[in-house]
Amino acid sequence: MSTNALPHTRTQSGSEDRILRYTLAERVVHWVAGLSYIYLLITGLAFWSPYLFWLADLVGGGPTARFGHPWMGLVWSVAIFWMYTAWREDMRTTPADRKWAKHVGDYIRNHDENLPPIGRFNIGQKQFFWLMLFGGIALLLSGVAMWLVNDIPWSWRWLRYTAVLVHAVAALLTIGGFIIHVYMGTAMVRGGFTSIIRGEVSVAWARMHHRLWYEHVKGASSREK
Numbered sequence: 193m194s195t196n197a198l199p200h201t202r203t204q205s206g207s208e209d210r211i212l213r214y215t216l217a218e219r220v221v222h223w224v225a226g227l228s229y230i231y232l233l234i235t236g237l238a239f240w241s242p243y244l245f246w247l248a249d250l251v252g253g254g255p256t257a258r259f260g261h262p263w264m265g266l267v268w269s270v271a272i273f274w275m276y277t278a279w280r281e282d283m284r285t286t287p288a289d290r291k292w293a294k295h296v297g298d299y300i301r302n303h304d305e306n307l308p309p310i311g312r313f314n315i316g317q318k319q320f321f322w323l324m325l326f327g328g329i330a331l332l333l334s335g336v337a338m339w340l341v342n343d344i345p346w347s348w349r350w351l352r353y354t355a356v357l358v359h360a361v362a363a364l365l366t367i368g369g370f371i372i373h374v375y376m377g378t379a380m381v382r383g384g385f386t387s388i389i390r391g392e393v394s395v396a397w398a399r400m401h402h403r404l405w406y407e408h409v410k411g412a413s414s415r416e417k
């Protein structure tokens with residue numbers, strides 16, 4: 193497993209039965225990504241359909257939304273890039289993930305006791321991460337092309353049309369991933385939401401959901417003592 197898990201040994205509470213799952217920096221960047229994405233979602237949907245334009249009123253009206261959307265897109269892109277630099281090793285698919293994926297039926301039916309052990313993230317979390325990364329790159333490139341549309345010469349108009357199409361497709365894909373992510377993180381996996389707020393999880397939670405990660409962290413912490 194990656195060495196990225198090594199800082200996750202000391203908890204703020206110092207309690208023996210708690211493990212640090214997300215550092216303060218990871219949590220802050222995650223919520224910058226989360227809140228900026230919600231702003232992009234509201235303003236983006238407002239521009240997409242006249243039926244949804246009322247959404248712009250939630251964030252200060254049409255002109256404010258039009259001004260804020262591209263700048264907030266840059267904030268979101270920086271947060272995603274930071275996540276990539278911090279988590280890319282933990283997000284690689286491993287043989288343990290492939291084994292786990294064969295038991296996904298048990299995961300859905302809440303028979304977690306039948307699941308093989310996995311590392312810091314499960315394969316669904318990893319696929320969501322890569323979807324947001326590549327979706328984010330597509331949204332950034334197509335978004336910048338639309339932002340600077342007046343500088344694109346008429347002979348390059350294919351670029352304008354491609355940018356609109358790419359932006360819409362990438363937005364729909366990331367919205368799908370976002371809805372599943374929020375549902376899984378808030379309603380389905382108990383203890384996950386507290387971890388992205390406070391940073392810590394219980395030893396029992398870590399052993400139940402991410403046993404290989406737990407053993408790695410435990411090994412690192414006993415070496416530190």
Ligand code: HEM
Binds near residue numbers: 213370
């Ligand atoms: C605003 C609504 C959001 C909520 C309620 C939310 C919730 C959560 C929770 C509970 C976790 C911890 C899961 C665990 O460790 O078991 C998490 C992790 C994570 N979040 Fe979010 N999140 C939100 C937005 C986002 C956005 C917009 C992104 C886009 C980059 C994102 C990317 C991630 C990633 C990559 C992880 C680590 C792996 C994973 O659990 O999928 N989150 N989030």
